[in-house]
Amino acid sequence: MTANGMMDPMMNRTTNLPGPGDGAPQDISMGGLAAGGTARGVPEHGATGCPAATRAGRPAGDALGRWQGGAWGALGLVLLLGLWQWGALALGPFVLPTVPQTVVAIIDLFAAGQAVPELMTTAGHAVGGFLAGAVAGVLLGLAGGLVLPLGAMTTPVLIAILGTPPIAWVVLALLWFGPGGATPTFTVAITAAPIVFLAALQGVRSRDPRLAEMARIYRAPPLQRLTDLLLPELADHLVPAFATALAFAFKVAVMAEVLSGASGVGGGIARARAHIDLAQTMAWIVLVVLFLLAADAVLLAPLRRWLRARGG
Amino acid sequence: MLRLGDVRLDFADGPVLAGIDLAVRPGELVVLLGRSGCGKTTLLRLAAGVLAPTGGQVENAFRDAAMVFQEPRLLPWADARDNAAFGFKARGLPAAARRAMAEEILIRLGFGPGDLHKRPPALSGGMQQRVAIARALALAPDLVLMDEPFAALDVGLRAELQRIVRAEVERAGMAALFVTHDITEAVRLADRIVVLSPRPARVVAQIEQRPATAPDAVYAAAAELLRRPEVADALAPPEATVAGAGRVAG
Numbered sequence: 001m002t003a004n005g006m007m008d009p010m011m012n013r014t015t016n017l018p019g020p021g022d023g024a025p026q027d028i029s030m031g032g033l034a035a036g037g038t039a040r041g042v043p044e045h046g047a048t049g050c051p052a053a054t055r056a057g058r059p060a061g062d063a064l065g066r067w068q069g070g071a072w073g074a075l076g077l078v079l080l081l082g083l084w085q086w087g088a089l090a091l092g093p094f095v096l097p098t099v100p101q102t103v104v105a106i107i108d109l110f111a112a113g114q115a116v117p118e119l120m121t122t123a124g125h126a127v128g129g130f131l132a133g134a135v136a137g138v139l140l141g142l143a144g145g146l147v148l149p150l151g152a153m154t155t156p157v158l159i160a161i162l163g164t165p166p167i168a169w170v171v172l173a174l175l176w177f178g179p180g181g182a183t184p185t186f187t188v189a190i191t192a193a194p195i196v197f198l199a200a201l202q203g204v205r206s207r208d209p210r211l212a213e214m215a216r217i218y219r220a221p222p223l224q225r226l227t228d229l230l231l232p233e234l235a236d237h238l239v240p241a242f243a244t245a246l247a248f249a250f251k252v253a254v255m256a257e258v259l260s261g262a263s264g265v266g267g268g269i270a271r272a273r274a275h276i277d278l279a280q281t282m283a284w285i286v287l288v289v290l291f292l293l294a295a296d297a298v299l300l301a302p303l304r305r306w307l308r309a310r311g312g
Numbered sequence: 313m314l315r316l317g318d319v320r321l322d323f324a325d326g327p328v329l330a331g332i333d334l335a336v337r338p339g340e341l342v343v344l345l346g347r348s349g350c351g352k353t354t355l356l357r358l359a360a361g362v363l364a365p366t367g368g369q370v371e372n373a374f375r376d377a378a379m380v381f382q383e384p385r386l387l388p389w390a391d392a393r394d395n396a397a398f399g400f401k402a403r404g405l406p407a408a409a410r411r412a413m414a415e416e417i418l419i420r421l422g423f424g425p426g427d428l429h430k431r432p433p434a435l436s437g438g439m440q441q442r443v444a445i446a447r448a449l450a451l452a453p454d455l456v457l458m459d460e461p462f463a464a465l466d467v468g469l470r471a472e473l474q475r476i477v478r479a480e481v482e483r484a485g486m487a488a489l490f491v492t493h494d495i496t497e498a499v500r501l502a503d504r505i506v507v508l509s510p511r512p513a514r515v516v517a518q519i520e521q522r523p524a525t526a527p528d529a530v531y532a533a534a535a536e537l538l539r540r541p542e543v544a545d546a547l548a549p550p551e552a553t554v555a556g557a558g559r560v561a562g
Contacts, residue, residue: 210381210383210385211385211387213362213385214379214381214385215398215402216362217360217361217362217377217378217379218378218379218398218399218402218447219402219403220398220401220402221402221404224401224402228387228390228398228401229387232387232389
């Protein structure tokens with residue numbers, strides 16, 4: 001519907017509230033999957049008395065209890081370790097080390113004082129690149145969502161960057177920055193930025209125009225519109241995108257370290273490969289996965305809990 | 313005073329308002345009564361300043377305006393108290409003061425202390441609309457605009473909220489422009505009823521009255537209104553009117 005003299009361009013937009021499945025990136029991290037998703041439902045404007053039944057009590061089978069979910073998750077990990085051990089015994093130590101051999105290799109890495117510094121270096125590359133990419137992605141996404149021509153211009157560029165294999169960025173970064181810490185950090189940043197950008201763009205575009213009109217009528221100043229409306233509306237889209245980008249950040253950082261010969265877990269894997277030390281290779285892999293889970297628990301799990309809690 | 317002089321508004325699919333003359337005086341509760349789709353909400357949005365007319369003048373001399381919408385339009389991530397305090401925050405009140413004032417009006421509107429920290433998804437439709445009313449009335453605006461705020465509520469709840477709104481408006485001495493398609497709601501609330509024709513809307517009748525409270529008085533006043541041919545014609549379904557024959561409600 002258009003009106004002559006209509007003053008607010010937002011009025012022409014869809015009035016649908018963002019909801020689950022509205023194109024928000026899915027949370028693919030383990031934490032997100034274990035949490036059973038983060039979606040906020042559309043507030044029910046029930047005709048009368050009671051809050052919607054979905055709020056008052058979940059139907060049986062909708063979600064597992066916290067301990068039940070944890071127990072099933074632990075069973076999955078035990079099965080994975082069992083499969084690994086069976087594979088190691090079946091294929092032999094030159095193809096796959098056993099679980100105890102890997103545990104011993106992990107202990108050796110800590111004892112030799114290698115594990116902590118290399119993990120910290122990789123964390124620096126991954127988290128540093130993730131933060132740089134996330135900040136750039138959020139700023140570009142906000143600008144693209146608010147200024148429509150800018151959004152139309154930047155979207156194909158960022159999609160092209162998203163479609164470029166990280167390995168290509170590693171090669172380019174090696175040529176641009178040479179071997180060293182800048183290559184993994186840059187590769188992580190350029191991988192994370194488009195993921196966050198698209199989420200921010202989608203978040204801005206799927207804002208509820210009715211809330212914007214309410215804020216306008218109540219003369220909310222720009223800062224209040226940012227903190228009370230825009231950022232909470234964006235959080236639904238950004239938190240899953242952050243989880244995805246952080247998971248990618250560790251993978252890409254390790255890959256870039258392996259190829260660039262930089263220090264960090266990737267450097268450790270490259271050295272272990274050179275020595276054909278399979279147990280140490282697996283030890284580094286296990287360590288970096290555990291480190292990613294810890295980073296997710298520290299950095300993103302509180303955000304996911306807040307997102308779930310605010311849904312009522 | 314809010315004054316609309318010969319206000320016209322055209323949408324791409326045709327005229328919506330065709331020369332509306334209307335005034336709302338301080339302390340007066342005016343009800344805009346008309347069929348669904350006749351342009352009542354559009355008229356309210358013009359009064360709120362979020363739409364500009366195609367022609368005519370909208371003069372709003374009221375210092376402060378607040379609005380209650382058809383749907384509550386609450387922030388789903390904020391609790392009832394912070395939603396009610398939204399207008400105070402916009403006016404720069406410190407957190408402690410605005411929360412105390414929001415709590416006071418929520419409790420007056422029937423909230424228990426345990427409900428103040430519930431977020432909208434955990435509140436019933438009626439409670440959500442009370443928060444929206446609290447958000448508007450807490451500011452003690454000199455004009456409050458209300459767009460069929462009880463349309464989605466059941467009859468009992470609607471009557472209770474009508475009583476609360478009438479009492480709050482009288483208590484604070486504020487002016488109100490209230491939109492409804494329900495004639496009994498109009499006679500319960502209004503100091504003056506302005507009847508709009510089907511789209512494109514024009515004022516077909518303005519009736520000064522005293523708000524009716526007892527059920528008998530409400531139905532008697534509604535029947536009296538419907539005896540006026542221009543009112544009956546404006547409110548009747550399209551197929552029942554001579555003037556509305558063949559017209560599609562907007």
